[in-house]
Amino acid sequence: MKKRYFLVALLLLGLLVAGCKPGSQAQSKVIAEVNGDKITQTEFDQHLKLLKFTYEKQVLGTGKLDAVKDKETISKLAEQSYKEMVLQKLLWQEAEKQKINIKDSEVDEALKDQDIKTFLADSGMEENYFRQEMKTQILYWKIRDKVTAKISASEAEAQKYYQDNIGQYTEPGGMQVAHILVATEKEALDILAQLKAGSDFAELAKQYSTCPSKERGGDLGPINENSNYVTEFKEAALKLQPGEITREPVKSEAGYHLIKAGDKVESKVHPFEEVKNSVVADLENQKKDKAYGDYLNSLNKKAEVKDLRK
Structure with a gap:
């Protein structure tokens, strides 16, 4: 019932296509290379389907993107898809370096209560790519946990955050x-x-x-x-x-x-002592988001990326 908003930073929500090759792509054109790892047209197209589907659900409701009328929007989604594809390759390269494996059973657990058939039919994605997408989502958070494991927030920091963001702890x-x-x-x-x-x-x-x-x-x-x-x-x-x-x-x-x-x-302002645990958790998450964002940006800056789309 609330208004639907399209979140541009889909990547930060874990909406990443996978870095491994879920099926044969021998005939698929290579559109980019990331530190030598190839991104194929097939991988790109599958992820773009996800971004289009998400946009349609969050912005258009029951509507569909029109190839002519929504040409500019589709172009922006395509560019976003490319950038996310580059980053997901970097994540899987990091997974190999850090010996992080994502088991099929972890994907099965994440999807146990989901209507996958309906989603695949509506989005147009292939199941093997979607399952690999879920593996990347799990990987995304596992690496984040490792990168931010030592980050915490003191009570003094939490009190300042509370004062600076008092609206978050106010019942309207x-x-x-x-x-x-x-x-x-x-x-x-x-x-x-x-x-x-x-x-x-x-x-x-x-x-x-x-x-x-x-x-x-x-x-x-x-x-x-x-x-x-x-x-x-x-x-x-x-x-x-x-x-x-x-x-x-x-x-x-x-x-x-x-x-x-x-x-x-x-309106009611909740006293700090009443919401202290929530404030600390909010601040820690903010600090972790920034640290992980910096980490991902550093991977991008150090990467050798060849854009072969043209």
């Missing part, structure tokens, strides 16, 4: 809101009839809603004008008075919502 004020999300207007109208007949909103949310908030009876917490929700939902929610339910289903890109307003709440 606004209207307490719950909702029930369903796919069709008919479903929403049927549930609305039950609400008007006296049924409990939270129980109906647990029974019918498709939003993860169903586990909390549809509770989304407080929202305000600055909350990151789609316009149709936010405007309808903020018009309600405490205890009021929308009289009609509210349509958005996510489906149809029935919205209930709760009490108005004031």
Whole structure:
């Protein structure tokens, strides 16, 4: 239900294609060399399919990239794919130096609850490349763990970070809101009839809603004008008075919502001692991200890369 945003730094989320060759590529054109290791057109195309699929899901929702209308976007994704391919080769070279192996069983564990067939059908990726992609994702985090193993944050550093980023530890004020999300207007109208007949909103949310908030009876917490929700939902929610339910289903890109307003709440700053462990973890992660980013940049700078695309 929240707005979808395309995260440009897909690499930092682990969305990397693999460095090993998952299948025969004897007939595939070589488009680059990284310290002597070849990047083939097939590898590049498979990773570009992943980037396109991710963009379509996060930005377009149910839409598809159009080769003519979205030519500039596709070109940027292609350049991103190339850069990520170079870096993934470097990661696998580091894995060889550090004798890091990723077992098939680790991939199986990561994918045990995923609908892989549907993903492959929707994205157009081949299974062997996708499984190798997952190996690279696991490798990415294993190397990060090794590179950043000695990085920590002191309490004094955490206190400064807390003061500099107080907004992260502040609960926003606004209207307490719950909702029930369903796919069709008919479903929403049927549930609305039950609400008007006296049924409990939270129980109906647990029974019918498709939003993860169903586990909390549809509770989304407080929202305000600055909350990151789609316009149709936010405007309808903020018009309600405490205890009021929308009289009609509210349509958005996510489906149809029935919205209930709760009490108005004031913003609340959590004291440092209350969130100290979270602050330390946040700061450590920030420091580790920077250290690992510097490490990856150093690999790039030292690498001998031949761009053979032209």
